Amino acid sequence: MNGIFDPNTYIKTITLVGVGGTGASAARIVARILYDMQRARQHAPSLVLIDPDRVEEKNIGRQALFAPADIGQFKAECVARRLNAALGLDIGWIAEPLDPERHADRFGSGLVISCVDNHEARRAVHRMKGVQISGGNHADSGQVCIGNVDDPDLMRRFIDGRDGKYPYLPKEGLLFPALLEPEPPSEL
Numbered sequence: 001m002n003g004i005f006d007p008n009t010y011i012k013t014i015t016l017v018g019v020g021g022t023g024a025s026a027a028r029i030v031a032r033i034l035y036d037m038q039r040a041r042q043h044a045p046s047l048v049l050i051d052p053d054r055v056e057e058k059n060i061g062r063q064a065l066f067a068p069a070d071i072g073q074f075k076a077e078c079v080a081r082r083l084n085a086a087l088g089l090d091i092g093w094i095a096e097p098l099d100p101e102r103h104a105d106r107f108g109s110g111l112v113i114s115c116v117d118n119h120e121a122r123r124a125v126h127r128m129k130g131v132q133i134s135g136g137n138h139a140d141s142g143q144v145c146i147g148n149v150d151d152p153d154l155m156r157r158f159i160d161g162r163d164g165k166y167p168y169l170p171k172e173g174l175l176f177p178a179l180l181e182p183e184p185p186s187e188l
Contacts, residue, residue, distance in 0.1 A: 002161075002164070003161040003164040003165060003166055004164060004165055004166070005146065005165075005166050005169055006165040006166065006167060007131050007148050007167055007168070007169075008167060009111075009130065009131055009148070011045045011110060011111045011131075012045055012046070012105065012110055013045055013046050013047075013048060013105055013110040013111075014030060014034075014045050014046070014047045014048070014110065014111045014112075014113065015048050015050060015103065015104065015110055015111070015112050015113070015128070016030065016047065016048070016049050016050070016112075016113040016115065017050045017051070017098050017112065017113070017114050017115065017116055017121065017124075017125055018050075018051055018114065018115035018116035018117065018121065019049050019050075019051040019053075019075040019076050019079050019115070020051070020053065020059070020063055020075065020115065020117065021059075021062060021063045021064075021137075022115040022135050022136075022137060023049075023051065023075075023079075023113075023115030023116075024063050024064040024065045024066070024075070024079050025064045026113055026115055026135065027047075027049055027065075027079050027080075027083065027091075028064060028065060028079075028083065030047060030113070031047065031083040031087055031089055031091065032087070034047060034087075034089060035087040035088075035089060038089075045110075045111070046090070046092065047089070047091045047092070048091070048092040048093065048094060048103075049076040049079055049080050049091060049092070049093045049094070050076060050093070050094045050096075050098050050103060051074070051075045051076040051095065052074075052095060052096050052097045053074070053075050054071075054072055054073060054074055054075065055070040055071050055072065055073050055074075055075055055078055056071065057071055059075075065078070065079050065082055065083075066078065074093070074095035075095075076093035076094060076095050077093045077095055079093075080092065080093040097120075097121070097124070098121060098124040098125065098128075099124065100124055100125075100127040100128045104128040104129060104130070105129065105130060106129065110129075110130040110131075111130060111131050111132075111133070112125060112128050112130050112131070112132045112133070113132075113133045113134075113135075114132060114133070114134040114135065114172070115135050115136075117136075118183070119179065119180055119181055119182050119183060122134075122172070122173065122179050122180055123173075123180050125172075126150060126171055126172070126173040126180060130148065131146070131147075131148045132145075132146070132147055132148065132171050132172065133145070133146050134146075134147075134171070134172035136172075136179070143176075145170075145171070145172040145175055145176075146169060147168075147169040147170045147171040147172065147174065147175070148168060148169060148171065149168040149169065149170060149171060149174070150170070150171045150173060150174050152170070152174060154168055155168045155169070155170050155174070
């Protein structure tokens, strides 16, 4: 494939789902980009962090932006407050599981960054509209997928690109359907 991904999307909102190890680091990077955009007087999308989990002792030192005083707080709120204070931003947070019908732009005018660690959350992210960046990792591997469509027929119609532009790329769940399935029980 030779060309560029051009979904022709005006990004109004960035929704980052999952603010653990990968997500807290991604939130810090996105916040710095938004800070620089605001300083340059460019349009800066709003940022919303979504994660129902609370900070646990095992997260300290292993996941960016968490300190011992944060234990018991919602991860999304803790990261948003810390980045808002450090960079003067207005990052929002939702400390509950992702609900695509309530928490997403129904027109797809957003960027969704998925840093989740379970199939239920991946299924919810997969139902969201807009451009998605999904990151996942394991002990010795990882992947990043960028896509905006879960309809294989729509994607195939534009598989050759038009003038070197690809308006549709497959979402993570279309590329790796097993990620949307329950994980097999681990043997201890």
